[in-house]
Amino acid sequence: KQEVTQIPAALSVPEGENLVLNCSFTDSAIYNLQWFRQDPGKGLTSLLLIQSSQREQTSGRLNASLDKSSGRSTLYIAASQPGDSATYLCAVPTSYGKLTFGQGTILTVHP
Amino acid sequence: GAGVSQSPSNKVTEKGKDVELRCDPISGHTALYWYRQRLGQGLEFLIYFQGNSAPDKSGLPSDRFSAERTGESVSTLTIQRTQQEDSAVYLCASSLVAGGNTGELFFGEGSRLTVL
Numbered sequence: 001k002q003e004v005t006q007i008p009a010a011l012s013v014p015e016g017e018n019l020v021l022n023c024s025f026t027d028s029a030i031y032n033l034q035w036f037r038q039d040p041g042k043g044l045t046s047l048l049l050i051q052s053s054q055r056e057q058t059s060g061r062l063n064a065s066l067d068k069s070s071g072r073s074t075l076y077i078a079a080s081q082p083g084d085s086a087t088y089l090c091a092v093p094t095s096y097g098k099l100t101f102g103q104g105t106i107l108t109v110h111p
Numbered sequence: 112g113a114g115v116s117q118s119p120s121n122k123v124t125e126k127g128k129d130v131e132l133r134c135d136p137i138s139g140h141t142a143l144y145w146y147r148q149r150l151g152q153g154l155e156f157l158i159y160f161q162g163n164s165a166p167d168k169s170g171l172p173s174d175r176f177s178a179e180r181t182g183e184s185v186s187t188l189t190i191q192r193t194q195q196e197d198s199a200v201y202l203c204a205s206s207l208v209a210g211g212n213t214g215e216l217f218f219g220e221g222s223r224l225t226v227l
Contacts, residue, residue, distance in 0.1 A: 031212035043115075043202055044154075044218040051212075089154075093213045098167060099144075101154045 002027045002094045006102035013080055013109055021075040021105045023090035028068045030092045035064050035075050037086040038104070044089065047075070080109045113137075115219035117203050123225045124193055132188045132222045136205030142213065143186050145178060146202045148221070154202065160186060193226045200224070 003026045013019055023033070032051045036044040048057045048064040050073065056065040063076040073090055087106050091099040116135040124130050136143050145157040156170040160180045171177070175193075180186040190197055200221040208214040 032214075034216060036218070041223075043117075043220040044204075046215055046217055049215040091216075098156045098159060098170075099154075099213070099216065103153050 002030075002092060002100045004090060004092060004100050004102040006088075006090060006105050008105060009103065010106040011108070013107075015080060015082060015109055015111050017080050017109075018076070018078050019080055019107070021077070021088050021090075021107070023073040023075070023102055025071045025073075025092050025100075028071050030068065033064075033066055033073050033090060033092050034099070035062075035073075036089045036091065038089060039086050047088075077107075080107075082109050082111055084109050115203055115205055115217055117201075117219035117222050119222055120220060121223045121225075123227065125227050126195060127192055129189065129191045130193055130224060132190075132201050132203075132224070134186045134188070134203030134205075134219060136184070136186070136203070137207075137217055139183075140205035140207050140217075141183055142206045142208065143180060144204045144206075144216065145186070145188050146204065147199045148202060149199045157188070157201075190224075193224075195226045198224055198226045 005024045007022045034049045035047040038044050050057045050066040061078040066073045087104040089104045091101045094100050118133045143160040147155045158178050159167040163180045175191045178188045200223050202221045204216045204218040206214045206216045
């Protein structure tokens with residue numbers, strides 16, 4: 001059974017810092033890995049999707065890497081801003097589109 | 112549409128009543144998913160549609176829960192005889208492809224259900 005773990009559970013940083021969020025998964029036979037953000041009371045917003053054949057994906061200040069063999073992904077956020085404050089979730093598909101989610105990292109960026 | 116649309120955004124109901132939650136996926140998306148998120152909890156998978164068939168209903172918590180989908184369009188999640196433990200945000204998502212490699216999933220804003 002696939003298990004997804006995210007570390008840390010919560011992170012508080014001053015504005016402008018670069019930061020790394022970690023995601024690990026137990027079964028390396030994945031098709032892809034997706035990172036989302038969730039604002040309080042809102043749905044999930046897709047940030048990045050990395051296919052299993054890719055090593056990383058970039059979108060603006062975000063960079064996600066994937067190491068399938070070690071079962072790890074990282075989300076790097078450069079020059080963090082207060083607007084980046086949210087819960088960040090990683091997820092991998094298990095069977096037929098069922099995503100297994102990590103518990104998330106609650107990020108707070110303070111001015 | 113431009114994104115996944117869900118309605119109602121908020122629903123307050125009395126215990127024992129039936130509720131229907133609606134999801135309009137992104138046009139052209141074959142796959143549609145329902146998840147539930149209880150307050151302070153992670154996402155719980157409910158059901159997955161490929162077209163209008165549901166290969167995976169394993170997450171439906173009880174026989175009070177049912178879902179259907181019309182073609183590759185609207186889906187309705189129905190909860191009968193609601194209980195207080197059904198209170199949660201119900202999230203719908205869609206993706207362009209079906210099967211094991213889902214491609215990118217896009218979520219709606221959710222329907223917040225409160226059962227009094």
